Amino acid sequence: MKLHYIAMRLVKTVLVAIAVVLLSFFLIRLAPGDVATVMAGQSGYADEAYMKSLRAEYGLDQPVPVQLWKYVSAVAHGDLGTSYVRSQPVLTIIMERLPNTLLLDAFALVVAAVGGIWLGGMAARRPGSAIDNATAVLAMFFYSVPQFWLGMMMMLVFAVWLGWLPPFGIETMGADYTGLARIGDVALHVLLPGTTLALYFMASYARLTRTAMIEVADQDFVKTARAKGIRERQVARRHILRNALIPLITFAGLQASILVGGNVLVENVFSWPGVGTLAYEAVASRDNPLLLGIFIVTAVLVSLFNLVTDIAYSIADPRVELGQ
Amino acid sequence: MTGFARRFFSRPTAALGFAVFAAIVLIALAAPLLFARGPFAIVGMPLLPPGSPGLPAGSDVLGRNMMIGLAYGARVSLLVGISATLCSTFVGILLGAVAGYYGGLVDDLLMRVTEFFQIIPAFVLLMVLVAFLQPSLTSAIIGIALITWPNVARVVRAEFLSLRNREFVEAARTLGMRDTRIILTQILPNALPPIVVVSSMMVGNAILAESALSFLGLGDPNLLSWGSMIGGARSAMWVAWWTTTLPGVSIMITVLALNFVGDGLNDALNPRRRR
Numbered sequence: 001m002k003l004h005y006i007a008m009r010l011v012k013t014v015l016v017a018i019a020v021v022l023l024s025f026f027l028i029r030l031a032p033g034d035v036a037t038v039m040a041g042q043s044g045y046a047d048e049a050y051m052k053s054l055r056a057e058y059g060l061d062q063p064v065p066v067q068l069w070k071y072v073s074a075v076a077h078g079d080l081g082t083s084y085v086r087s088q089p090v091l092t093i094i095m096e097r098l099p100n101t102l103l104l105d106a107f108a109l110v111v112a113a114v115g116g117i118w119l120g121g122m123a124a125r126r127p128g129s130a131i132d133n134a135t136a137v138l139a140m141f142f143y144s145v146p147q148f149w150l151g152m153m154m155m156l157v158f159a160v161w162l163g164w165l166p167p168f169g170i171e172t173m174g175a176d177y178t179g180l181a182r183i184g185d186v187a188l189h190v191l192l193p194g195t196t197l198a199l200y201f202m203a204s205y206a207r208l209t210r211t212a213m214i215e216v217a218d219q220d221f222v223k224t225a226r227a228k229g230i231r232e233r234q235v236a237r238r239h240i241l242r243n244a245l246i247p248l249i250t251f252a253g254l255q256a257s258i259l260v261g262g263n264v265l266v267e268n269v270f271s272w273p274g275v276g277t278l279a280y281e282a283v284a285s286r287d288n289p290l291l292l293g294i295f296i297v298t299a300v301l302v303s304l305f306n307l308v309t310d311i312a313y314s315i316a317d318p319r320v321e322l323g324q
Numbered sequence: 325m326t327g328f329a330r331r332f333f334s335r336p337t338a339a340l341g342f343a344v345f346a347a348i349v350l351i352a353l354a355a356p357l358l359f360a361r362g363p364f365a366i367v368g369m370p371l372l373p374p375g376s377p378g379l380p381a382g383s384d385v386l387g388r389n390m391m392i393g394l395a396y397g398a399r400v401s402l403l404v405g406i407s408a409t410l411c412s413t414f415v416g417i418l419l420g421a422v423a424g425y426y427g428g429l430v431d432d433l434l435m436r437v438t439e440f441f442q443i444i445p446a447f448v449l450l451m452v453l454v455a456f457l458q459p460s461l462t463s464a465i466i467g468i469a470l471i472t473w474p475n476v477a478r479v480v481r482a483e484f485l486s487l488r489n490r491e492f493v494e495a496a497r498t499l500g501m502r503d504t505r506i507i508l509t510q511i512l513p514n515a516l517p518p519i520v521v522v523s524s525m526m527v528g529n530a531i532l533a534e535s536a537l538s539f540l541g542l543g544d545p546n547l548l549s550w551g552s553m554i555g556g557a558r559s560a561m562w563v564a565w566w567t568t569t570l571p572g573v574s575i576m577i578t579v580l581a582l583n584f585v586g587d588g589l590n591d592a593l594n595p596r597r598r599r
Contacts, residue, residue: 019440031456144579146535149554149572152561160562254442261447265536279448280540283455295452299444306443
């Protein structure tokens, strides 16, 4: 039965990907002008005949359904078009930057999960205590602060005033570290942008863990565990926390799309050479194919990540039998 | 209504949030009367610290009065935040009501669409929309409404789903009322409390989204907003902390006030949450 659930989720992921491509096709038509006007503008001269030949070359003179079919099959083959500015395939440019973004996100998610679960666990143990109220206030604060501005303030304090951490980039320029020294250098650089990204999610994980733990603590199997004489610490860790963490898996999937938005802003503040900074560069240089390509790639990645978290959830929670 | 007001203002955070928000609205409305020269006028040397003569909030990179910029920035934030939320609430109510009331295929379709919007990276879609439509106040409002309406639709649908078979609705049907009238005069008024709460929280998120757009240079080029003030002052951040700090604090205070109001509304409108 679980296989059935996983198969249904796979189908859903494919449908989302198709919907993303369809949406992209209509987004292209929103922009004023077409490829021909942009190319003609770059070449410096444009008479009617040249425009016409360009439109024929890109298939813009064909009926919309034909254009749509060509677009869909091109994207399905990994062809996301060519960057206006860099004259390179969009997918190549994105893939070059992707590992840096994944590194940043992995760091942020681990920090957020470890910190959030720890804080949430402390808060759940004594609802209404100082630490419980502190996590509530912090969550409210991080929901209300623009992420890019939080990053700038972190930079101002920890890089400019205190001078503890490097403010920009992924490694020290011109230092040419190798091996362990390089890993240490990158680790130092990931701290500020990674923590900035993590803080928002840490606050929500803490609140969620707290709620889930209080809810689970009320259930019969916990009472049974206590009645059997298991020590309170064991009950909290083995019985309550483990079960409370299950909804967190789904939550991580649902928040992945928010994480991508954070990438654009935070990477940009810290000049982190990832996909987020690339999106900003695409906006600044009016490179529409690149910007749209980033939307398609990140949307597909997020839906894949959702697929993984849903499968992980179905494995972690034996109650999931049939997909809805 | 008085009972509602008493419940709302009995929460200190809700009262504070309301007072702060009212003050920001006043500043936004009064900005053109107080500072007739507008936010772009150059008034003195660049990067003068707060407290310099005539410059309570200092001057920015170009020597413009930051105080005026902050006041005018409130106009953009509130205008975008409130308009986008109104558009998104309107669309959300319309589609959510139809889906929740009739169910069936329409409902399935709407649920798939809202799921789709939950999965795709909304902010990147917003950037694409605004960049393709050309950055302006209107494109920011349309873009933000487009990525947020599913949140309202979900809430409205759930309310309609639970209300559509209640006795008072059955009674209206027996009286021969038409569907549109039942939806508008019978169910919608009863579904309003959660919609009001969601909308009040959305204004804050819309303000955050607008500030992020402006920060990235996707704001209206003819208007000074808090986000564009921060974006424009990035090069001066190292030497003049106030150029980036003050607009950011303004955003934070506004959004925080709105979230307090939303929390207060939630408590005052939802009798089950009252303690």
